[in-house]
Amino acid sequence: MRADAVPLVVALLIFAASLLSLRSGLSVAIIEIVIGALAGSLGLAPEAWMSFLAGFGGVFLTYLAGTEIDTRLMRQRFRESFLIGFASFLLPFGGVFLYVHLVAGWGLQAALIAGTALSTTSLAVVYSVLVESNLARTEIGKLLLAATFITDMGTALALSVLFIKPTGYTALFVAVSVLVIILATMFSHRVFDNPVLKNKVIEPEVKYVFVLLFGFMYFAQLGEGHAVLPAFLLGLLMSKHFVETGETRVVRNRLRTVAYAVITPMFFLVGGMKVSLPLIATAWGLFLVLFALKLVTKFIGVYFLARRYIPQGSMYTTLLMSTGLTFGTISSLFGYEAGLIDRSQYSVLVGVVIASAVIPTLIAQKWFMPVHSEDLVELNGNGA
DSSP states (O other), X not given: OOGGGHHHHHHHHHHHHHXXXXXXXXXXXXXXXXXXXXXXXXXXXXXXXXXXXXXXXXXXXXXXXXXXOOHHHHHHTHHHHHHHHHHHHHHHHHXXXXXIIXXXXXXXXXXXXXXXXXXXXXXXXXXXXXXHTTOTTSHXXXXXXXXXXXXXXXXXXXXHHHTOOOOHHHHHHHHHHHHHHHHHHHHTHHHHTOTTTTTOTTOHHHHHHHHHHHHHHHHHHHHTOOTHHHHHHHHHHTGGGGXXXXXXXXXXXXXXXXXXXXXXXXHHHHHHHTOOHHHHHHTHXXXXXXXXXXXXXXXXXXXXXXXXXXXXXXXXXXXXXXXXXXXXXXXXXXXXXXXXXXXXXXXXXXXXXXXXXXXXXXXXXXXXXXXXXXXXXXXXXXXX
């Protein structure tokens, strides 16, 4: 395909995904991933600009997810969030590692990569589904986002401790991230509450957020780290600037509009394109086993705790926490580029990650929505 035709094709795919989502009632994230996988199997490969925009999309979505967290509720329910999130990481990590190392015969490092990649829960997918379902600001949604962050924190720490060798640039990335988060938390009100900047067509508030996130991405690349973690923390600590009343609500809506118009679709489309269906077909047995193993270990790790702490949405929580995308593909790609896994192993892992982003989400939306979202918002004080 001609390079200058790719943007047109991508735009058509994004628009088609929106129409299919509205007609089917499914999350647009699911549709975009599936369309991306089909387009990739027909020869559409992501170009450099698409991969960069997709990477930014994952960071942007993670930041927005952080802004949805009720810090008061997170402090009050930290124990529940931590237990669910930690079990959601630990059991899949251990179960997948033991199977591929002892049964499938993968090497030690390859097995550790597999365990890390399939231990994840996709904060981006969970957040997108909760927003589309009007559940992001309910108590269930907030607990789910907090637990998902704990899971992804465990995955990121496992990848860093087991494989990444820290350098001076790693220390620089950590130092810059901490400094930016502290300063942004202290002084962002000068941007969001500044009458000179409010309600301007040039959107200075949106550009301000972009500068912070691009800064995280730059220093993360230097230090071989992950920009999604500081992005989430930044969103979490800046959530006080995005209350659901007043002028800042308009800013949040504008950020969402920018995200869901172009940036988020690119993230999910490119994620789908990374699946190599022919390579998965050559190892379909292992693919099915790993997919089932991830779901079973996630169920064991999450369901019984969720049944105790989130009884009105235990199965919904379990299914959404079975999803994977961002850190799953990051971990798999790291293992492949470092020579720890071959392309067939990489394709199987990414295929399982993508499938886990689609199938559990589809089941959760169709059959396990807790109650009508408007009722949940009312029970939680209109989302305040």
